[in-house]
Amino acid sequence: MADESIEKAGLLIVDKDAGITSHDVVSRCRKIFNTRRVGHAGTLDPMATGVLVIGIERATKLLGLLSLTTKSYTATIRLGASTTTDDREGETLTTADASGVTDEQIADGVAALTGDIEQVPAKVSAIKVDGRRAHALARTGAEFDLKPRPVTVSRFDVLDTRREGEFVDLDVAVDCSSGTYIRSLARDLGAALGVGGHLNALRRTAVGPFTLEHARTLDEVREDGELSLGIDEAAKISFPRRDISDDEAESISQGRWLTPIGMKGIYVVVDPHERAIALVQEKGKRASSVMVVRPATLR
Numbered sequence: 001m002a003d004e005s006i007e008k009a010g011l012l013i014v015d016k017d018a019g020i021t022s023h024d025v026v027s028r029c030r031k032i033f034n035t036r037r038v039g040h041a042g043t044l045d046p047m048a049t050g051v052l053v054i055g056i057e058r059a060t061k062l063l064g065l066l067s068l069t070t071k072s073y074t075a076t077i078r079l080g081a082s083t084t085t086d087d088r089e090g091e092t093l094t095t096a097d098a099s100g101v102t103d104e105q106i107a108d109g110v111a112a113l114t115g116d117i118e119q120v121p122a123k124v125s126a127i128k129v130d131g132r133r134a135h136a137l138a139r140t141g142a143e144f145d146l147k148p149r150p151v152t153v154s155r156f157d158v159l160d161t162r163r164e165g166e167f168v169d170l171d172v173a174v175d176c177s178s179g180t181y182i183r184s185l186a187r188d189l190g191a192a193l194g195v196g197g198h199l200n201a202l203r204r205t206a207v208g209p210f211t212l213e214h215a216r217t218l219d220e221v222r223e224d225g226e227l228s229l230g231i232d233e234a235a236k237i238s239f240p241r242r243d244i245s246d247d248e249a250e251s252i253s254q255g256r257w258l259t260p261i262g263m264k265g266i267y268v269v270v271d272p273h274e275r276a277i278a279l280v281q282e283k284g285k286r287a288s289s290v291m292v293v294r295p296a297t298l299r
Contacts, residue, residue, distance in 0.1 A: 006294060008033070009057035010227035011234040015215035016044050016052045025218065029054055032222050039063050042071070042178070042207050047089055050204035051215050059231045061291050065266060065279060066238050072206035073174045074159075075199060077186040079106075080167040082196030086122045086183035090198070097166040098195040106158060106170065109192045113185055114156045118148035122183045152177040156185070169200065209237050235276035235293060240267040242280070249277045253296040258287040266290055 014025055022043045029038045039060040041053040050073075055063045080098035083090030155175035162169040174182055183199040190197020205212050214228050229237065240263060248258055249271035258269065260282035268276050278289040 006058060006231065008035070008227075009059045009231040011059055011062070011210075011229045011231075012054040012056060012221060013210045013214040013216070013228040014052045014054055014221065015212060015217050016049055017217065018049050019046055021046050022052055025052055025054065028218055029056065029221070032218075032225060033057075041066055041068055044204060045087070045202070047087060047199075048202040048204060050202075051207050051210055051212060052204075053207055053210055056227060058293070059234060062231070062234060062238070062279075065291060066208060068208040069178050070154075070206075070208060071176055071178060071180070071204060072155075072211075073176075073182050074203045074205055075172050075174060075182050075186070076201040077170045077172060077189060077197055078167055078200045079170065079190050079193060079195050079197045081198060082187065082190060083198045085198075086181075086187040087199040087202075094196045095166075096195040098168045098193070099163060099166055101168055101193050101195060103161060105193060106161070106168075106189075109189045110156050110158060110172075112192065113188055114153050116150065116152050119151045119181065119184050119188070120148050121146050122181050122187070149179065151180040153180060153185070231293060232270075232274065232276045235268045235279065236270065238268075239279060240265070242267055242269050244269045244271060244277070246272060249275075250296070252278045252280070252289055253292060253294055255289070255292070255295075257289070260285065260287040263287075268293075 012029060016025055022040050026038050026040050030036060033056055035057055037057045037060050039055045041055070041063040044050065044052050053063070053066070053068065079101060081095045082093045084093055153174060153176045155173060157173045158170050159173055160171040174185065182202055186197045186199040216228065242261065242263060244258065252258055252269060258280065263282060266279050266281050269278050269280050271277050276293045278293055279291045280287050281290050
């Protein structure tokens with residue numbers, strides 16, 4: 001008989017509300033599902049809304065292995081003011097009349113921030129500086145600099161331009177690599193145009209294979225108490241697949257290894273009953289598990 005924690009294990013794709021932290025979402029999910037074993041992948045700022053991936057029970061072990069390397073956002077960038085946090089929640093640092101900035105100049109600025117770029121993270125990010133989070137240091141008033149990091153912005157499209165007095169508001173869509181800060185794109189676009197810029201709104205529309213179509217609000221989750229994806233579906237959606245026999249499933253679930261077949265990276269092995277047995281990686285003459293989804297003791 002399947003262990004109860006396997007039956008209750010899986011992923012929850014939450015459509016996070018504005019005004020709450022990612023940790024708040026985890027805390028509320030612990031109460032809803034009555035378990036301490038809850039974690040999240042890919043933090044969202046309190047101001048931001050949209051896709052947040054939550055792991056429940058044994059699926060928390062999946063979170064660190066998920067290939068959530070691509071993320072998609074819609075956002076509103078305000079040109080004409082820079083802030084201490086690079087978003088609307090910070091204090092205003094500079095203001096300038098942005099009404100004279102042309103659509104062509106905006107397009108050129110956006111193009112320069114598209115592709116493989118070097119980006120300085122926001123000072124209110126979670127990056128560590130000498131063992132402390134940058135956002136914690138920033139709150140103390142400490143002076144520090146963050147080093148530029150390589151990121152990839154594969155899409156940066158202006159969907160709408162609204163000119164309101166001295167401000168220009170840009171609705172944009174961004175597809176990017178993990179570790180890209182949209183608020184830094186807003187800051188850098190404004191700086192390049194000489195008028196300053198900050199993020200006015202942010203909504204994450206996708207993380208890896210998980211989109212808003214999978215997502216539910218916390219109120220909806222509280223109402224039905226259902227997972228978005230059981231652990232089997234979560235593993236099959238998130239990783240390349242290899243089908244194995246019952247005997248092979250028994251073997252890998254007991255900590256032994258399989259014969260490699262030439263698949264690259266981490267993949268999921270699935271038994272004839274459509275159950276995800278383990279996440280596996282090939283090295284030399286062994287295909288060994290990096291996470292056993294269903295150990296023999298739980299099957």
